[in-house]
Amino acid sequence: MSTIATTNLLEVDELTVHYGKFQALKGVSVTLAPGETLGLVGESGSGKSTLGRAVLGLAEVSSGSIRYLGREISRLDRAGRRALSREIQVVFQDPYTSLNAMLSVGDILVEPLLVQGTNGAKARERVQELLDQVRLPSDAATRLPREFSGGQRQRIAIARALAINPQLIVCDEPVSALDLSTQARVIDLFIEIQERTGVAYLFISHDLAVVRAISHRVAVMSGGKIVEQGPADQVTSAPKDDYTRRLLMAAPVPDPIAQAERRRARLAQAGKVPA
Template identity: 65%
Template structure:
Protein backbone atom coordinates (compact mmCIF):
# COMPACT_ATOMS: atom_id res chain seq x y z
CA UNK A 1 0.00 0.00 0.00
CA UNK A 2 1.23 3.52 -0.83
CA UNK A 3 2.61 5.56 2.08
CA UNK A 4 0.33 8.44 3.13
CA UNK A 5 0.95 11.84 1.58
CA UNK A 6 -0.68 13.50 4.61
CA UNK A 7 -0.90 11.88 8.02
CA UNK A 8 -2.76 13.43 10.97
CA UNK A 9 -2.18 11.65 14.28
CA UNK A 10 -4.09 12.25 17.54
CA UNK A 11 -4.48 15.94 16.65
CA UNK A 12 -5.83 18.32 19.28
CA UNK A 13 -6.80 21.95 18.73
CA UNK A 14 -7.93 24.33 21.48
CA UNK A 15 -8.84 28.01 21.36
CA UNK A 16 -8.40 30.35 24.35
CA UNK A 17 -11.53 31.78 25.97
CA UNK A 18 -12.03 35.35 27.05
CA UNK A 19 -11.79 35.94 30.75
CA UNK A 20 -9.23 35.55 33.52
CA UNK A 21 -7.83 32.02 33.89
CA UNK A 22 -10.58 30.39 31.87
CA UNK A 23 -9.63 27.03 30.42
CA UNK A 24 -9.24 26.88 26.60
CA UNK A 25 -12.07 25.22 24.69
CA UNK A 26 -10.90 22.10 22.87
CA UNK A 27 -12.34 21.74 19.36
CA UNK A 28 -10.52 18.60 18.16
CA UNK A 29 -10.11 15.77 20.67
CA UNK A 30 -7.40 13.58 19.18
CA UNK A 31 -8.25 13.28 15.48
CA UNK A 32 -6.42 10.86 13.19
CA UNK A 33 -6.73 10.39 9.43
CA UNK A 34 -4.53 10.09 6.34
CA UNK A 35 -4.67 11.03 2.67
CA UNK A 36 -2.77 9.01 0.06
CA UNK A 37 -1.25 10.40 -3.15
CA UNK A 38 -3.90 10.96 -5.84
CA UNK A 39 -6.76 10.19 -3.45
CA UNK A 40 -9.79 12.19 -2.33
CA UNK A 41 -10.74 11.87 1.32
CA UNK A 42 -14.11 13.40 2.13
CA UNK A 43 -14.44 14.96 5.59
CA UNK A 44 -18.11 15.36 6.45
CA UNK A 45 -20.00 16.64 9.47
CA UNK A 46 -22.55 19.19 10.58
CA UNK A 47 -21.72 22.82 11.32
CA UNK A 48 -19.64 23.00 14.49
CA UNK A 49 -18.30 19.45 14.20
CA UNK A 50 -14.69 20.65 13.81
CA UNK A 51 -14.12 19.71 10.18
CA UNK A 52 -13.10 23.22 9.07
CA UNK A 53 -10.83 23.50 12.13
CA UNK A 54 -9.02 20.35 10.99
CA UNK A 55 -8.48 21.86 7.54
CA UNK A 56 -7.18 25.08 9.11
CA UNK A 57 -4.81 23.12 11.35
CA UNK A 58 -3.32 21.36 8.32
CA UNK A 59 -2.80 24.78 6.72
CA UNK A 60 -1.13 26.14 9.87
CA UNK A 61 -4.05 28.44 10.74
CA UNK A 62 -5.27 26.87 14.00
CA UNK A 63 -3.60 26.52 17.45
CA UNK A 64 -2.46 22.89 17.74
CA UNK A 65 -2.13 21.70 21.33
CA UNK A 66 -1.32 18.04 20.77
CA UNK A 67 -0.66 15.35 18.21
CA UNK A 68 1.18 15.64 14.92
CA UNK A 69 0.75 16.44 11.22
CA UNK A 70 3.14 14.87 8.73
CA UNK A 71 3.43 15.66 5.04
CA UNK A 72 5.47 13.27 2.91
CA UNK A 73 6.84 11.87 6.16
CA UNK A 74 8.09 15.24 7.48
CA UNK A 75 6.59 16.73 10.66
CA UNK A 76 4.91 20.06 9.80
CA UNK A 77 2.99 20.46 13.07
CA UNK A 78 5.02 23.49 14.16
CA UNK A 79 6.20 24.76 10.78
CA UNK A 80 7.19 28.45 10.89
CA UNK A 81 6.30 31.12 8.35
CA UNK A 82 9.30 30.37 6.14
CA UNK A 83 8.54 26.65 6.11
CA UNK A 84 4.88 27.36 5.37
CA UNK A 85 5.90 29.47 2.38
CA UNK A 86 7.83 26.50 1.02
CA UNK A 87 4.92 24.17 1.78
CA UNK A 88 2.65 26.41 -0.30
CA UNK A 89 4.11 24.78 -3.40
CA UNK A 90 2.71 21.44 -2.31
CA UNK A 91 -0.34 22.29 -0.17
CA UNK A 92 -3.02 24.65 -1.46
CA UNK A 93 -6.60 25.53 -0.48
CA UNK A 94 -9.95 26.30 -2.14
CA UNK A 95 -12.25 28.23 0.19
CA UNK A 96 -16.03 28.12 0.48
CA UNK A 97 -16.87 31.61 -0.76
CA UNK A 98 -16.00 32.22 -4.43
CA UNK A 99 -17.01 35.88 -3.98
CA UNK A 100 -14.82 36.70 -0.96
CA UNK A 101 -11.77 34.60 -1.86
CA UNK A 102 -10.81 36.66 -4.94
CA UNK A 103 -9.43 40.20 -4.84
CA UNK A 104 -12.13 42.26 -6.64
CA UNK A 105 -9.60 44.90 -7.74
CA UNK A 106 -7.33 42.49 -9.64
CA UNK A 107 -7.81 41.03 -13.09
CA UNK A 108 -8.06 37.24 -13.24
CA UNK A 109 -4.65 37.03 -14.92
CA UNK A 110 -3.06 38.90 -12.00
CA UNK A 111 -4.88 36.73 -9.42
CA UNK A 112 -3.59 33.54 -11.04
CA UNK A 113 -0.08 34.90 -11.59
CA UNK A 114 0.29 36.10 -7.99
CA UNK A 115 1.31 32.74 -6.42
CA UNK A 116 3.64 32.08 -9.35
CA UNK A 117 5.38 35.44 -9.02
CA UNK A 118 5.64 34.93 -5.24
CA UNK A 119 7.68 31.79 -5.95
CA UNK A 120 10.05 33.73 -8.21
CA UNK A 121 8.70 32.54 -11.55
CA UNK A 122 9.41 34.96 -14.41
CA UNK A 123 6.54 37.04 -15.78
CA UNK A 124 6.59 35.46 -19.25
CA UNK A 125 6.45 31.92 -17.89
CA UNK A 126 3.75 32.94 -15.41
CA UNK A 127 1.62 34.33 -18.25
CA UNK A 128 1.91 31.05 -20.18
CA UNK A 129 0.97 29.12 -17.06
CA UNK A 130 -2.11 31.34 -16.54
CA UNK A 131 -3.36 30.54 -20.05
CA UNK A 132 -2.85 26.84 -19.36
CA UNK A 133 -4.73 27.09 -16.05
CA UNK A 134 -7.73 28.84 -17.60
CA UNK A 135 -8.01 26.07 -20.18
CA UNK A 136 -7.64 23.45 -17.45
CA UNK A 137 -10.68 24.71 -15.53
CA UNK A 138 -12.83 25.30 -18.61
CA UNK A 139 -12.60 29.10 -18.91
CA UNK A 140 -11.79 31.02 -22.13
CA UNK A 141 -8.31 32.50 -22.57
CA UNK A 142 -9.66 36.06 -22.61
CA UNK A 143 -11.04 35.53 -19.07
CA UNK A 144 -7.64 36.69 -17.80
CA UNK A 145 -8.41 40.28 -18.83
CA UNK A 146 -11.64 40.46 -16.82
CA UNK A 147 -12.45 41.24 -13.17
CA UNK A 148 -14.04 38.74 -10.74
CA UNK A 149 -17.35 40.64 -10.67
CA UNK A 150 -17.85 39.82 -14.36
CA UNK A 151 -18.21 36.10 -13.60
CA UNK A 152 -20.91 33.92 -12.07
CA UNK A 153 -20.39 32.09 -8.77
CA UNK A 154 -19.48 28.85 -10.50
CA UNK A 155 -16.99 30.61 -12.78
CA UNK A 156 -15.38 32.37 -9.81
CA UNK A 157 -14.94 29.05 -8.06
CA UNK A 158 -13.26 27.75 -11.23
CA UNK A 159 -10.85 30.69 -10.94
CA UNK A 160 -10.22 29.79 -7.28
CA UNK A 161 -9.50 26.19 -8.32
CA UNK A 162 -7.13 27.42 -11.04
CA UNK A 163 -5.27 29.53 -8.47
CA UNK A 164 -4.93 26.49 -6.19
CA UNK A 165 -3.51 24.48 -9.13
CA UNK A 166 -1.06 27.19 -10.19
CA UNK A 167 1.96 25.75 -8.35
CA UNK A 168 1.08 22.14 -9.24
CA UNK A 169 0.49 21.11 -5.62
CA UNK A 170 0.34 17.57 -4.30
CA UNK A 171 -2.58 18.27 -1.94
CA UNK A 172 -5.51 20.69 -2.02
CA UNK A 173 -7.65 21.31 1.07
CA UNK A 174 -11.16 22.03 -0.24
CA UNK A 175 -13.19 23.80 2.46
CA UNK A 176 -16.89 23.52 1.50
CA UNK A 177 -16.00 24.53 -2.10
CA UNK A 178 -19.49 24.04 -3.55
CA UNK A 179 -21.81 24.91 -0.65
CA UNK A 180 -22.32 28.51 -1.86
CA UNK A 181 -23.36 27.36 -5.35
CA UNK A 182 -26.73 26.26 -6.74
CA UNK A 183 -27.29 22.54 -7.34
CA UNK A 184 -26.63 22.47 -11.09
CA UNK A 185 -23.43 24.52 -10.68
CA UNK A 186 -22.37 22.26 -7.79
CA UNK A 187 -22.55 19.22 -10.05
CA UNK A 188 -20.39 20.85 -12.74
CA UNK A 189 -17.75 21.97 -10.23
CA UNK A 190 -17.66 18.52 -8.59
CA UNK A 191 -17.15 16.94 -12.01
CA UNK A 192 -14.34 19.42 -12.59
CA UNK A 193 -12.60 18.30 -9.37
CA UNK A 194 -12.84 14.66 -10.47
CA UNK A 195 -11.53 15.48 -13.96
CA UNK A 196 -8.61 17.55 -12.62
CA UNK A 197 -7.61 14.82 -10.17
CA UNK A 198 -7.64 12.17 -12.90
CA UNK A 199 -5.48 14.40 -15.11
CA UNK A 200 -3.00 15.75 -12.53
CA UNK A 201 -2.96 13.17 -9.73
CA UNK A 202 -3.45 15.84 -7.04
CA UNK A 203 -4.80 14.59 -3.69
CA UNK A 204 -7.85 16.28 -2.15
CA UNK A 205 -9.11 16.66 1.41
CA UNK A 206 -12.71 17.55 0.61
CA UNK A 207 -14.57 19.17 3.52
CA UNK A 208 -18.38 19.28 3.34
CA UNK A 209 -21.52 19.08 5.46
CA UNK A 210 -23.29 17.14 2.70
CA UNK A 211 -22.86 13.36 2.54
CA UNK A 212 -24.21 13.31 -1.03
CA UNK A 213 -21.49 15.73 -2.15
CA UNK A 214 -18.60 13.75 -0.66
CA UNK A 215 -20.06 10.53 -2.11
CA UNK A 216 -19.67 12.04 -5.59
CA UNK A 217 -15.93 12.73 -5.31
CA UNK A 218 -14.40 10.68 -2.47
CA UNK A 219 -12.45 7.44 -2.41
CA UNK A 220 -12.66 7.33 1.39
CA UNK A 221 -14.87 9.27 3.79
CA UNK A 222 -14.23 10.39 7.38
CA UNK A 223 -17.23 11.45 9.47
CA UNK A 224 -16.65 14.04 12.20
CA UNK A 225 -18.93 14.59 15.19
CA UNK A 226 -18.19 17.06 17.99
CA UNK A 227 -14.45 17.08 17.39
CA UNK A 228 -13.97 13.33 16.87
CA UNK A 229 -13.77 11.05 13.83
CA UNK A 230 -16.59 8.57 14.45
CA UNK A 231 -16.35 6.64 11.17
CA UNK A 232 -13.68 6.37 8.47
CA UNK A 233 -13.73 3.99 5.54
CA UNK A 234 -14.39 3.39 1.87
CA UNK A 235 -16.62 6.06 0.36
CA UNK A 236 -19.23 3.72 -1.09
CA UNK A 237 -19.58 1.93 2.27
CA UNK A 238 -19.72 4.95 4.57
CA UNK A 239 -22.15 6.87 2.34
CA UNK A 240 -24.50 3.94 1.60
CA UNK A 241 -24.31 1.54 4.55
CA UNK A 242 -22.81 3.44 7.51
CA UNK A 243 -22.15 1.81 10.88
CA UNK A 244 -22.30 4.80 13.23
CA UNK A 245 -25.66 6.26 14.27
CA UNK A 246 -24.51 9.82 13.53
CA UNK A 247 -23.53 8.88 9.97
CA UNK A 248 -26.90 7.19 9.49
CA UNK A 249 -28.55 10.40 10.68
CA UNK A 250 -26.57 12.40 8.09
CA UNK A 251 -27.59 9.92 5.41
CA UNK A 252 -31.26 10.20 6.37
CA UNK A 253 -31.01 14.02 6.26
CA UNK A 254 -29.72 14.02 2.66
CA UNK A 255 -32.54 14.97 0.24
CA UNK A 256 -33.67 12.55 -2.48
CA UNK A 257 -35.87 13.34 -5.53
CA UNK A 258 -38.61 10.78 -4.72
CA UNK A 259 -41.29 12.03 -2.23
CA UNK A 260 -42.11 8.58 -0.84
CA UNK A 261 -38.45 7.74 -0.23
CA UNK A 262 -37.90 11.18 1.28
CA UNK A 263 -40.79 10.61 3.69
CA UNK A 264 -39.31 7.23 4.70
CA UNK A 265 -35.93 8.87 5.33
CA UNK A 266 -37.48 11.53 7.53
CA UNK A 267 -39.30 8.89 9.55
CA UNK A 268 -36.09 6.87 9.95
CA UNK A 269 -34.19 9.98 11.03
CA UNK A 270 -36.85 10.68 13.69
CA UNK A 271 -36.48 7.11 14.95
CA UNK A 272 -32.70 7.51 15.18
CA UNK A 273 -33.01 10.80 17.08
CA UNK A 274 -35.59 9.34 19.47
CA UNK A 275 -33.37 6.32 20.07
CA UNK A 276 -30.37 8.54 20.83
CA UNK A 277 -32.44 10.69 23.19
CA UNK A 278 -33.69 7.59 25.04
CA UNK A 279 -30.14 6.26 25.35
CA UNK A 280 -28.99 9.59 26.87
CA UNK A 281 -31.87 9.51 29.40
CA UNK A 282 -31.01 5.94 30.42
CA UNK A 283 -27.33 6.85 30.82
CA UNK A 284 -28.11 9.62 33.35
Protein backbone atom coordinates in the same frame (compact mmCIF):
# COMPACT_ATOMS: atom_id res chain seq x y z
CA MET B 1 -13.45 5.46 -8.11
CA SER B 2 -10.07 4.02 -9.17
CA THR B 3 -7.58 2.73 -6.63
CA ILE B 4 -4.83 5.02 -5.35
CA ALA B 5 -1.30 4.63 -4.01
CA THR B 6 -0.86 3.28 -0.50
CA THR B 7 2.11 5.44 0.60
CA ASN B 8 0.84 8.27 2.78
CA LEU B 9 1.10 11.85 1.60
CA LEU B 10 -0.46 13.23 4.80
CA GLU B 11 -0.64 11.68 8.26
CA VAL B 12 -2.61 13.29 11.08
CA ASP B 13 -2.03 11.53 14.39
CA GLU B 14 -3.94 12.12 17.65
CA LEU B 15 -4.46 15.79 16.77
CA THR B 16 -5.92 18.09 19.41
CA VAL B 17 -6.81 21.76 18.89
CA HIS B 18 -8.19 24.18 21.49
CA TYR B 19 -9.85 27.54 20.95
CA GLY B 20 -9.45 28.95 24.43
CA LYS B 21 -11.19 26.48 26.74
CA PHE B 22 -13.12 24.89 23.89
CA GLN B 23 -11.63 21.66 22.49
CA ALA B 24 -12.34 21.71 18.76
CA LEU B 25 -10.41 18.52 17.90
CA LYS B 26 -10.06 15.57 20.26
CA GLY B 27 -7.34 13.15 19.22
CA VAL B 28 -8.15 13.01 15.49
CA SER B 29 -6.17 10.61 13.28
CA VAL B 30 -6.50 10.33 9.49
CA THR B 31 -4.25 9.55 6.54
CA LEU B 32 -4.27 10.61 2.90
CA ALA B 33 -2.42 8.92 0.03
CA PRO B 34 -1.08 10.64 -3.12
CA GLY B 35 -3.84 11.15 -5.67
CA GLU B 36 -6.55 10.25 -3.15
CA THR B 37 -9.59 12.17 -1.98
CA LEU B 38 -10.45 11.92 1.69
CA GLY B 39 -13.90 13.35 2.39
CA LEU B 40 -14.39 14.95 5.80
CA VAL B 41 -18.09 15.21 6.56
CA GLY B 42 -20.08 16.40 9.54
CA GLU B 43 -22.45 19.07 10.74
CA SER B 44 -21.44 22.61 11.66
CA GLY B 45 -19.17 22.56 14.70
CA SER B 46 -18.05 18.96 14.14
CA GLY B 47 -14.39 19.98 13.77
CA LYS B 48 -13.95 19.23 10.07
CA SER B 49 -12.94 22.77 9.05
CA THR B 50 -10.65 23.05 12.09
CA LEU B 51 -8.80 19.97 10.85
CA GLY B 52 -8.39 21.57 7.44
CA ARG B 53 -7.15 24.80 9.03
CA ALA B 54 -4.64 22.87 11.14
CA VAL B 55 -3.21 21.21 8.01
CA LEU B 56 -2.89 24.67 6.43
CA GLY B 57 -1.21 26.11 9.52
CA LEU B 58 -4.17 28.40 10.26
CA ALA B 59 -5.13 26.72 13.55
CA GLU B 60 -2.63 26.25 16.37
CA VAL B 61 -2.09 22.63 17.32
CA SER B 62 -2.32 21.79 21.03
CA SER B 63 -0.97 18.24 20.76
CA GLY B 64 -0.52 15.45 18.25
CA SER B 65 1.20 15.67 14.88
CA ILE B 66 0.65 16.47 11.21
CA ARG B 67 3.20 14.92 8.85
CA TYR B 68 3.49 15.72 5.15
CA LEU B 69 5.59 13.12 3.29
CA GLY B 70 6.93 12.07 6.68
CA ARG B 71 7.93 15.58 7.77
CA GLU B 72 6.30 17.23 10.78
CA ILE B 73 4.52 20.41 9.65
CA SER B 74 2.24 21.29 12.57
CA ARG B 75 4.60 23.86 14.08
CA LEU B 76 6.37 25.44 11.12
CA ASP B 77 7.51 29.06 11.26
CA ARG B 78 6.36 31.57 8.65
CA ALA B 79 9.21 30.80 6.27
CA GLY B 80 8.59 27.07 6.52
CA ARG B 81 4.88 27.53 5.92
CA ARG B 82 5.55 29.75 2.89
CA ALA B 83 7.83 27.08 1.42
CA LEU B 84 5.19 24.42 2.05
CA SER B 85 2.61 26.44 0.10
CA ARG B 86 4.24 25.06 -3.03
CA GLU B 87 2.97 21.65 -1.97
CA ILE B 88 -0.31 22.41 -0.16
CA GLN B 89 -2.96 24.84 -1.43
CA VAL B 90 -6.56 25.63 -0.53
CA VAL B 91 -9.93 26.33 -2.15
CA PHE B 92 -12.24 28.16 0.25
CA GLN B 93 -16.02 28.01 0.52
CA ASP B 94 -17.05 31.41 -0.77
CA PRO B 95 -15.93 32.28 -4.32
CA TYR B 96 -17.30 35.81 -3.84
CA THR B 97 -14.91 36.78 -1.03
CA SER B 98 -11.91 34.52 -1.63
CA LEU B 99 -10.84 36.45 -4.75
CA ASN B 100 -9.42 39.99 -4.77
CA ALA B 101 -12.16 42.03 -6.40
CA MET B 102 -9.69 44.75 -7.43
CA LEU B 103 -7.47 42.47 -9.50
CA SER B 104 -8.11 40.98 -12.93
CA VAL B 105 -8.32 37.20 -13.15
CA GLY B 106 -4.95 37.19 -14.90
CA ASP B 107 -3.34 39.12 -12.05
CA ILE B 108 -4.95 36.78 -9.48
CA LEU B 109 -3.52 33.73 -11.23
CA VAL B 110 -0.09 35.17 -11.98
CA GLU B 111 0.57 36.36 -8.42
CA PRO B 112 1.48 32.96 -6.87
CA LEU B 113 3.65 32.19 -9.89
CA LEU B 114 5.66 35.41 -9.53
CA VAL B 115 6.00 34.87 -5.77
CA GLN B 116 7.53 31.46 -6.46
CA GLY B 117 9.99 32.96 -8.96
CA THR B 118 8.40 32.15 -12.33
CA ASN B 119 9.45 34.73 -14.92
CA GLY B 120 6.84 36.96 -16.56
CA ALA B 121 6.55 35.25 -19.95
CA LYS B 122 6.30 31.75 -18.49
CA ALA B 123 3.84 32.99 -15.86
CA ARG B 124 1.52 34.43 -18.52
CA GLU B 125 1.74 31.17 -20.48
CA ARG B 126 0.87 29.24 -17.33
CA VAL B 127 -2.18 31.49 -16.76
CA GLN B 128 -3.58 30.46 -20.13
CA GLU B 129 -2.95 26.80 -19.32
CA LEU B 130 -4.82 27.19 -16.03
CA LEU B 131 -7.81 28.84 -17.70
CA ASP B 132 -7.94 25.93 -20.15
CA GLN B 133 -7.76 23.43 -17.27
CA VAL B 134 -10.80 24.90 -15.52
CA ARG B 135 -12.74 25.43 -18.77
CA LEU B 136 -12.76 29.24 -18.82
CA PRO B 137 -12.23 31.34 -21.99
CA SER B 138 -8.79 32.84 -22.57
CA ASP B 139 -10.18 36.39 -22.39
CA ALA B 140 -11.15 35.72 -18.77
CA ALA B 141 -7.64 36.86 -17.83
CA THR B 142 -8.50 40.47 -18.63
CA ARG B 143 -11.78 40.54 -16.69
CA LEU B 144 -12.62 41.15 -13.03
CA PRO B 145 -14.09 38.45 -10.74
CA ARG B 146 -17.42 40.31 -10.46
CA GLU B 147 -18.03 39.67 -14.16
CA PHE B 148 -18.36 35.92 -13.51
CA SER B 149 -21.02 33.67 -12.00
CA GLY B 150 -20.47 31.87 -8.69
CA GLY B 151 -19.50 28.63 -10.41
CA GLN B 152 -17.06 30.45 -12.69
CA ARG B 153 -15.51 32.25 -9.73
CA GLN B 154 -14.95 28.94 -7.99
CA ARG B 155 -13.23 27.70 -11.15
CA ILE B 156 -10.93 30.73 -10.89
CA ALA B 157 -10.21 29.81 -7.26
CA ILE B 158 -9.42 26.24 -8.33
CA ALA B 159 -7.08 27.55 -11.05
CA ARG B 160 -5.29 29.72 -8.47
CA ALA B 161 -4.83 26.69 -6.20
CA LEU B 162 -3.41 24.68 -9.12
CA ALA B 163 -1.04 27.43 -10.30
CA ILE B 164 2.17 26.06 -8.75
CA ASN B 165 1.31 22.35 -9.12
CA PRO B 166 0.60 21.41 -5.50
CA GLN B 167 0.44 17.80 -4.32
CA LEU B 168 -2.46 18.46 -1.94
CA ILE B 169 -5.43 20.84 -2.01
CA VAL B 170 -7.56 21.41 1.07
CA CYS B 171 -11.10 22.00 -0.23
CA ASP B 172 -13.13 23.68 2.52
CA GLU B 173 -16.84 23.43 1.57
CA PRO B 174 -15.92 24.45 -2.01
CA VAL B 175 -19.38 23.85 -3.53
CA SER B 176 -21.73 24.68 -0.65
CA ALA B 177 -22.35 28.23 -1.92
CA LEU B 178 -23.39 26.96 -5.37
CA ASP B 179 -26.71 25.67 -6.71
CA LEU B 180 -27.09 21.92 -7.27
CA SER B 181 -26.45 21.85 -11.02
CA THR B 182 -23.37 24.06 -10.65
CA GLN B 183 -22.18 21.88 -7.76
CA ALA B 184 -22.28 18.81 -10.00
CA ARG B 185 -20.23 20.51 -12.74
CA VAL B 186 -17.60 21.75 -10.28
CA ILE B 187 -17.35 18.29 -8.68
CA ASP B 188 -16.82 16.80 -12.15
CA LEU B 189 -14.06 19.37 -12.71
CA PHE B 190 -12.33 18.42 -9.44
CA ILE B 191 -12.39 14.75 -10.47
CA GLU B 192 -11.12 15.50 -13.98
CA ILE B 193 -8.23 17.59 -12.62
CA GLN B 194 -7.28 14.86 -10.16
CA GLU B 195 -7.24 12.20 -12.87
CA ARG B 196 -5.03 14.41 -15.05
CA THR B 197 -2.62 15.79 -12.43
CA GLY B 198 -2.63 13.26 -9.57
CA VAL B 199 -3.34 15.94 -6.95
CA ALA B 200 -4.81 14.77 -3.63
CA TYR B 201 -7.81 16.44 -1.97
CA LEU B 202 -8.80 16.82 1.65
CA PHE B 203 -12.43 17.54 0.81
CA ILE B 204 -14.51 19.10 3.60
CA SER B 205 -18.31 19.21 3.40
CA HIS B 206 -21.47 18.98 5.49
CA ASP B 207 -23.17 17.17 2.59
CA LEU B 208 -22.73 13.40 2.53
CA ALA B 209 -24.01 13.18 -1.06
CA VAL B 210 -21.32 15.60 -2.27
CA VAL B 211 -18.61 13.74 -0.35
CA ARG B 212 -19.83 10.41 -1.77
CA ALA B 213 -19.56 11.77 -5.33
CA ILE B 214 -15.89 12.72 -5.09
CA SER B 215 -14.19 10.71 -2.32
CA HIS B 216 -12.21 7.49 -2.27
CA ARG B 217 -12.54 7.35 1.52
CA VAL B 218 -14.76 9.18 4.00
CA ALA B 219 -14.16 10.23 7.61
CA VAL B 220 -17.26 11.29 9.54
CA MET B 221 -16.74 13.86 12.30
CA SER B 222 -18.91 14.77 15.27
CA GLY B 223 -17.99 16.70 18.40
CA GLY B 224 -14.36 17.05 17.38
CA LYS B 225 -13.85 13.30 16.88
CA ILE B 226 -13.84 10.81 14.02
CA VAL B 227 -16.87 8.59 14.61
CA GLU B 228 -16.53 6.48 11.47
CA GLN B 229 -14.18 6.19 8.52
CA GLY B 230 -13.67 3.83 5.63
CA PRO B 231 -14.18 3.40 1.86
CA ALA B 232 -16.69 5.93 0.52
CA ASP B 233 -19.12 3.31 -0.83
CA GLN B 234 -19.20 1.49 2.49
CA VAL B 235 -19.61 4.53 4.74
CA THR B 236 -22.25 6.17 2.56
CA SER B 237 -24.34 3.08 1.80
CA ALA B 238 -23.99 0.91 4.92
CA PRO B 239 -22.85 3.17 7.77
CA LYS B 240 -22.10 1.58 11.13
CA ASP B 241 -22.42 4.65 13.36
CA ASP B 242 -25.82 6.15 14.31
CA TYR B 243 -24.58 9.67 13.58
CA THR B 244 -23.53 8.67 10.05
CA ARG B 245 -26.95 7.06 9.53
CA ARG B 246 -28.63 10.32 10.51
CA LEU B 247 -26.43 12.25 8.07
CA LEU B 248 -27.34 9.78 5.33
CA MET B 249 -31.06 10.09 6.06
CA ALA B 250 -30.75 13.89 6.06
CA ALA B 251 -29.40 13.91 2.49
CA PRO B 252 -32.14 15.07 0.08
CA VAL B 253 -33.52 12.71 -2.58
CA PRO B 254 -35.64 13.66 -5.63
CA ASP B 255 -38.64 11.48 -4.69
CA PRO B 256 -40.86 13.40 -2.19
CA ILE B 257 -42.35 10.17 -0.79
CA ALA B 258 -38.89 8.72 -0.18
CA GLN B 259 -37.81 12.06 1.31
CA ALA B 260 -40.76 11.99 3.73
CA GLU B 261 -39.89 8.41 4.74
CA ARG B 262 -36.31 9.47 5.40
CA ARG B 263 -37.49 12.33 7.56
CA ARG B 264 -39.74 10.05 9.62
CA ALA B 265 -36.93 7.52 10.05
CA ARG B 266 -34.47 10.25 11.05
CA LEU B 267 -36.84 11.69 13.65
CA ALA B 268 -37.58 8.22 15.01
CA GLN B 269 -33.90 7.46 15.34
CA ALA B 270 -33.36 10.74 17.16
CA GLY B 271 -36.18 9.83 19.59
CA LYS B 272 -38.64 12.40 18.24
CA VAL B 273 -42.19 11.68 17.11
CA PRO B 274 -42.74 12.77 13.48
CA ALA B 275 -45.66 15.03 12.72
